[in-house]
Amino acid sequence: MALSEQSIPEAILSVENITLSFGAVRAIRDVSFDIKKGEIRAIIGPNGAGKTSMLNVINGFYHPQQGQILFRGMVRKRMRPHEAAGGGIARTFQNVALFKGMSTLDNIMTGRNLKMNKWNVSLLAAMFYYGPTQKEEILHRQFVEKIISFLEIEAIRKTPVGRLPYGLQKRVELGRALAAEPDLLLLDEPMAGMNLEEKEDMCRFILDVNAEFGTTIALIEHDMGVVMDLSDRVVVLDHGEKIADGTPAEVKANQNVIDAYLGVAH
Amino acid sequence: MLYRESGQFKTSYSADQAIFPIRQDNWAMVVFLLVAFIAVPYFGTEYFFQAIMIPVLIFALAATGLNILTGYCGQLSLGTGGFMAVGAVACYKLTTGFPEMNFVLVLLLSGIITAGVGLLFGIPSLRIKGFYLAVATLAAQFFLSWLFNKVAWFQNYTPSGTITMPPREVFGIAVTGANADAMDRYLFCLVFVLILAMAAKNLVRGPIGRSWMAIRDMDIAAELIGFRPFQTKLMAFSVSSFYVGVAGAMALSLWLGSVETAEAFDINVSFQVLFIIIIGGLGSMMGSFVGAAFIILMPIVLTNVMVGALGMQAVTAKHFEFMFFGGLIIFFLIVEPHGIARLWQIAKEKLRIWPFPH
Numbered sequence A: 001m002a003l004s005e006q007s008i009p010e011a012i013l014s015v016e017n018i019t020l021s022f023g024a025v026r027a028i029r030d031v032s033f034d035i036k037k038g039e040i041r042a043i044i045g046p047n048g049a050g051k052t053s054m055l056n057v058i059n060g061f062y063h064p065q066q067g068q069i070l071f072r073g074m075v076r077k078r079m080r081p082h083e084a085a086g087g088g089i090a091r092t093f094q095n096v097a098l099f100k101g102m103s104t105l106d107n108i109m110t111g112r113n114l115k116m117n118k119w120n121v122s123l124l125a126a127m128f129y130y131g132p133t134q135k136e137e138i139l140h141r142q143f144v145e146k147i148i149s150f151l152e153i154e155a156i157r158k159t160p161v162g163r164l165p166y167g168l169q170k171r172v173e174l175g176r177a178l179a180a181e182p183d184l185l186l187l188d189e190p191m192a193g194m195n196l197e198e199k200e201d202m203c204r205f206i207l208d209v210n211a212e213f214g215t216t217i218a219l220i221e222h223d224m225g226v227v228m229d230l231s232d233r234v235v236v237l238d239h240g241e242k243i244a245d246g247t248p249a250e251v252k253a254n255q256n257v258i259d260a261y262l263g264v265a266h
Numbered sequence B: 001m002l003y004r005e006s007g008q009f010k011t012s013y014s015a016d017q018a019i020f021p022i023r024q025d026n027w028a029m030v031v032f033l034l035v036a037f038i039a040v041p042y043f044g045t046e047y048f049f050q051a052i053m054i055p056v057l058i059f060a061l062a063a064t065g066l067n068i069l070t071g072y073c074g075q076l077s078l079g080t081g082g083f084m085a086v087g088a089v090a091c092y093k094l095t096t097g098f099p100e101m102n103f104v105l106v107l108l109l110s111g112i113i114t115a116g117v118g119l120l121f122g123i124p125s126l127r128i129k130g131f132y133l134a135v136a137t138l139a140a141q142f143f144l145s146w147l148f149n150k151v152a153w154f155q156n157y158t159p160s161g162t163i164t165m166p167p168r169e170v171f172g173i174a175v176t177g178a179n180a181d182a183m184d185r186y187l188f189c190l191v192f193v194l195i196l197a198m199a200a201k202n203l204v205r206g207p208i209g210r211s212w213m214a215i216r217d218m219d220i221a222a223e224l225i226g227f228r229p230f231q232t233k234l235m236a237f238s239v240s241s242f243y244v245g246v247a248g249a250m251a252l253s254l255w256l257g258s259v260e261t262a263e264a265f266d267i268n269v270s271f272q273v274l275f276i277i278i279i280g281g282l283g284s285m286m287g288s289f290v291g292a293a294f295i296i297l298m299p300i301v302l303t304n305v306m307v308g309a310l311g312m313q314a315v316t317a318k319h320f321e322f323m324f325f326g327g328l329i330i331f332f333l334i335v336e337p338h339g340i341a342r343l344w345q346i347a348k349e350k351l352r353i354w355p356f357p358h
């Protein structure tokens, strides 16, 4: 695990007293937790607990009614999604959200868009192509090729992603997120709908990303085995409220968590 | 050597990112250029240039513009005719207002003016999508037609309401006006359209094209990875309108010579250009050209066959033409929305693994 015992890493992100409602539905109620630099932080909970909503709040897609978020020590109340992306937050989606008509390569290249030199890819330069734009394209293509071989998807480089099986689509989506070289990577059920073998591959990629690039990861996952194996710390949500927070072992032994998962009446 | 992608290994990323990665496509391009620049001028007649080649090139350019907006960025527009009218009127006002201005500059400025108007009409795309946006662009079509018809300033107060392109020269050769030779007009169109089409191809294969396609395929995800939907769409609206505007300016100056704006660029033109990209292929540059050639040539061929060879009445033949056309559009919409270009793509994929498909 990336966390070393002697130094206590600072929080890259803290979520403070977040409340989010959709009309009468209170999706998140007064939830606070933090994510420390370099850790793998799991967010778990039964269906409809508010996990996806939490990720949407973190990357600026939903605006909470109450509470605030500290990202790299800076307070932000309202943030636009592209600002979050510019700040180094990337994510994957529960239902794959790839650009279906584009190839694997092009999908991952889109992840580089914020890393490109604005002038080299401006309208006139891009119309002419040869020169700055081509230089820029090749530079980023080299980076993207590293991701492609890291994720072992060389064979589907030129395939339109709409034609790929689900497991590979999830992998391409991870590639697109990695292309942004994020500081914080949000993964919404990256292993849902996969068979055992695909799950093992995905676990390996997540651990490697964390270890090799030092990327902080927030992970939503239903498979408890995976959560126990991968994560440094776990936060548990139920009906929009935080019911536990701690190491996998602590959380597993927590009576609230056991009740929530076994469906004890509230 | 077979025409296929297999067995031709790329050793650099720049080779892999080339416009025509398959060797034979390069040869096809060379043949195309030889035919277009040498064979066509050598064998072509006045009728051939005026009724076929020039309109094909101009409609291909307009279709390239619409393809950028609709095929690549996913924003449906039914206002193409209106924006061609903007280009034509801009061209007329610029040539008559500034007689000294270079004709190439006039064409480019007409495009830029149309880009500005397109940008304006693109603003609603922030809020409305799909069907409703199409209706908004339809409103633009009718508004622009009405404007150019109603306000006499746009026609320099001519009583007939038609606008007529004065004669202009490029490199000492007349390209507009009654005395301009059809072949010279064709060659000018060819060079101009090829350069602009090349620029469009460069745009769509690079970062800007990816931003458009990202918005088209999944706008929410596009925003979450850092694209700005509004700016991206507006860029597509203005670049698209630039191409459509230049096509309109060329239609007036190099093809028709004299038009009644509201009539020449009416709603039918909007649909015609839309059909070109549906038949040719949404999101394919080559498709814009193939579709334009198809839509200009097909009525001519059909008329020749039905009236000339089968001895049908011209009116009856026209009815059959409409039916054939309608059937074709429905076929492509249902069976192959990516048009002829996609059929070609499928053939290429089959060839890659031929003769052992498994």
Ligand SMILES: Nc1ncnc2c1ncn2[C@@H]1O[C@H](COP(=O)(O)OP(=O)(O)OP(=O)(O)O)[C@@H](O)[C@H]1O
Pocket: A022, A025, A026, A027, A045, A046, A047, A048, A049, A050, A051, A052, A053, A054, A094
């Ligand atoms: N855009 C929205 N509009 C209205 N209600 C919403 C919206 N998004 C989420 N909700 C509601 O908020 C609650 C939490 O949903 P959320 O998707 O965050 O749950 P989740 O923990 O991700 O569940 P799952 O495990 O099924 O993915 C649910 O009751 C859901 O119906």
Ligand SMILES: [Mg+2]
Pocket: A051, A052, A053, A094
């Ligand atoms: Mg969810």
